[in-house]
Amino acid sequence: MSLYVVPTPIGNLGDITLRALEILKSIDSILAEDTRTSGFLLKHYQISKPLQSFHIFNEHKALQSVIQKLKDGETMALVSDAGTPGISDPGFLLIRECLKHNLKIECLPGATAFVPALVKSGFPTDRFVFEGFLPHKKGRQTLLKELAEEERTIILYESPHRLVKTLEQMMEFFGGDRVVSVSRELTKIHEETFTGTVADVLTHFQKKEVKGEIVMVVSGKDRGRMKEE
Numbered sequence: 330m331s332l333y334v335v336p337t338p339i340g341n342l343g344d345i346t347l348r349a350l351e352i353l354k355s356i357d358s359i360l361a362e363d364t365r366t367s368g369f370l371l372k373h374y375q376i377s378k379p380l381q382s383f384h385i386f387n388e389h390k391a392l393q394s395v396i397q398k399l400k401d402g403e404t405m406a407l408v409s410d411a412g413t414p415g416i417s418d419p420g421f422l423l424i425r426e427c428l429k430h431n432l433k434i435e436c437l438p439g440a441t442a443f444v445p446a447l448v449k450s451g452f453p454t455d456r457f458v459f460e461g462f463l464p465h466k467k468g469r470q471t472l473l474k475e476l477a478e479e480e481r482t483i484i485l486y487e488s489p490h491r492l493v494k495t496l497e498q499m500m501e502f503f504g505g506d507r508v509v510s511v512s513r514e515l516t517k518i519h520e521e522t523f524t525g526t527v528a529d530v531l532t533h534f535q536k537k538e539v540k541g542e543i544v545m546v547v548s549g550k551d552r553g554r555m556k557e558e
Contacts, residue, residue, distance in 0.1 A: 330399050330400060330401070330402050330403065330404065330432060330433065331399075331404050331405075331432070331433040331434070331435060332399060332404075332405050332406075332407060332423070332424075332427050332432060332433070332434050332435070333352045333356060333404070333405070333406045333407070333434075333435050333436075333437065334406075334407050334413070334414050334415065334420060334424070334434065334435065334436040334437065335349050335352055335353060335406045335407065335408050335414075335437050335439070336349065336408075336412060336413040336414070336437060336438070336439025336440045336441065337349070337367070337370060337408050337409065337410075337411060337412065337439070337440065338370070338411065338440055338516065339411040339412050339440045339441075339442045339515055339516055339542070340411070340514065340515055340516035340517035340520075341516040341517065342370065342373055344439075344440050344516060345370075345374070345439070345440075346437065346438070346439055348437055349437055349439060350374055350376070352406055352437065353371065353374075353376050353378065353406055353408075354376055354378075355404075356378065356404045356405055356406045357378075357379070357403045357404045357405060358378060358379040358380070358381060358398075358403065358405050358406075359371075359378050359379070359380050359381070359405065359406045359407075359408060360381050360383035360395065360405055360406065360407045360408070360423075361380050361381065361382065361383060361408050362383065362384045362408070362409040362410045362414075362418060362419055363382075363384065363410050364380040364381075364382050366410045366411075367380060367408055367410075368380060381395075383395070383407070383419060383423070384419055385419050388419050388422055388423065389422070392422060392423060392426055395423060396426055396427070396430055396432070399427065399430075399432050400430065400432070407419075407420055407423060411440070411442070411542070412440050412441050412442050413436075413439060413440065413441045416441055416443075416461075417461040417462060417486055440516075442486070442515055442542065442544050443459060443484045443486070443544050443546075445512070445515055445516075446484070446510070446512040446515065446522070446544035446546050447482065447484060447544075447546055449510065449512060449522050450482075450510035450512075450522075450524060450546040451510070451524065452482045452508070452510065452546055452547075452548050452549075453481075453482055453549070454482065456480075456481040456482065456549075457481050457482035457483070457484060458479060458481045458482070458483055458484070459484045460472075460476065460483060460484065460485050461485070461486050462485070462486045462487070462488075463485060463487070463495065465491075469498075470498075470502075473498055473499070473502045473503075474502055476502075476503075476547070477502045477503045477504075477550065478550055479549055479550060480549040480550050480551065481549045482546060482547070482548060482549050483546070483547040483548075483549065484544065484545070484546055484547075485544070485545040485546075485547070486542075486543065486544060486545075487543045487544075487545055488542075488543065489513070489539040489540055489541060489542075489543060490539070492511070492534055492539050492543055492545075493531065493534055493535055493539070495545070496509075496527060496530060496531040496534065497531065499527045499531075499547070500527055500528065500531060503527055503547070504527070505526055505527050505528035506526050506527070506528070507526065507527050507547065507548060507550075508524070508525065508526055508527075508547075508548040509524070509525070509526075509527050509530050509545060509546065509547045509548070510522060510523070510524040510545070510546040510547075511523050511524075511530055511534070511543060511544070511545050511546075512543070512544045512546070513539070513540070513541040513542065513543045513544075514540070514541035514542070515542070515544065517541070519540075519541070
């Protein structure tokens with residue numbers, strides 16, 4: 330009666346760990362954010378296990394039945410579409426409920442999109458704050474005003490169709506001289522990281538169609554400015 334939290338590749342299927350494959354082969358069933366996406370990964374590695382849909386829209390409803398299965402002795406793995414479950418993906422509610430019922434949880438180390446983006450940015454990594462996705466409407470501007478004063482490196486997730494809007498708002502609240510690093514399609518064939526002032530990065534992405542999952546890394550206030558050597 331164990332729940333294994335298993336990170337999956339954020340793009341390149343070769344990034345899954347040997348231990349993750351061993352666990353996926355040994356458990357009874359898999360809780361998947363999208364059974365089609367997870368099914369493709371499992372097929373690639375010739376793993377055949379029952380898949381149960383477990384995502385943000387049904388996790389409250391499915392929670393107690395999953396807990397009961399674990400209590401009955403079933404061993405399960407929780408996976409998201411990409412990366413580590415619980416990091417801007419379903420997982421928190423289930424893990425908290427497992428702890429309430431004294432069920433065993435193991436979280437494997439593995440892929441998380443913001444780590445390579447942070448390291449590639451060249452910004453200070455000793456102190457940083459991860460904000461995930463900004464709110465779409467309510468509280469968005471208030472949060473941006475707060476983050477504009479943040480001295481630590483800031484990490485955000487963003488969707489392709491909202492990237493330009495977010496950069497425009499950063500121009501307003503952070504100023505055009507703040508330095509930002511935008512990474513998209515990490516580990517994939519069209520991987521791109523573009524780093525510069527907010528003004529330069531905005532101009533760059535206004536000129537092209539933006540695709541892929543995006544990580545934005547923003548220098549903290551007074552800690553990151555473009556310097557000439």
